[in-house]
Structure formats: C-alpha cells, structure tokens
Amino acid sequence: MYSEKVMDHFQNPRNVGEIENASGVGTVGNAKCGDIMRIYLDIDDNQIIQDCKFKTFGCGAAVATSSMATELVKGKTIEEALKVTNKAVMEALDGLPPVKVHCSLLAEEAIHAALWDYAEKHGIKIEGLSKPK
Ligand code: FES
Ligand code: FES
Secondary structure (H helix, E strand, C coil), rough: CHHHHHHHHHHHCCCEEHHHEEEEEEEEECCCCCCEEEEEEEECCEEEEEEEEEEEEHHHHHHHHHHHHHHHHCEEHHHHCCCCCCHHHHHHHHHCCCCHHHHHHHHHHHHHHHHHHHHHHHCCCCCCCCCCC
C-alpha cells in the first residue's frame, strides 16, 4: 500500500523537533480528525531557509509527508519553498494511497503558515502567499 520512500520517512523521519527562536512557525490542523502539524523555519538575512523542523500528531502518511517536506524546503529560497506543494511532496515520496492524500495537505499548509508568520514578524509581503485559514 505504501511506497518504500513513505515507509522510510515514516520509520526514520528527518528533521523532527523544534527550532528555538524560529524565524517562522506554522501550526495547522484538520478540525475533523484533530490531527495537528507544526513546522518551524530558520530563515537567514538572504531569505534562504537554513533549517526546518516539524512536529506532527497524525498518521504515518502525515509523518512521512512532513519529513519529506522539511527535506525539500531546506536550503531553498522562500520563492522556491512556495513551490513545495503537496503534489510535489507526494511525487518525491513516489505517491500516496488516495485516502491519504488529504494528510499531505497539512505539510503544504504548515509551510505556508510558517512563511506567513515569518513575513508578519519581519513586516514583509511574500508574493503569492495568502493568509492561512
Ligand atoms: Fe490523520 Fe493522516 S494525518 S489520517
Ligand atoms: Fe486527519 Fe487524515 S484523518 S488528516
């Protein structure tokens, strides 16, 4: 049912934890099931994402997508990080079963929420980013 990559990222998730004094933190949840994902970003003065960590209370697919999403945004510019959509994360994981696609949305939403938090703290506007729900 799950690809090898999903199993790998579920069993050995990368970048679990939190970043103290993070540049941006985003917490999102699925109100229906109560699953929560939080992403921490460390962004330098050149707007490059130096570090990214996550905490997820959710299923294995949510853990695997968080893990892959953090790997994908590390070292990227803000503009590039916005392109790390749930589709991109799923592709990097060689796919997810259809019933688990909604879990991968949490990772995209959490990254966007963390970028929004960063933009607010720094009084900047990020092109193409809308306020998290
Ligand atoms: Fe709840 Fe995936 S995060 S089923
Ligand atoms: Fe909660 Fe999947 S059941 S995100």
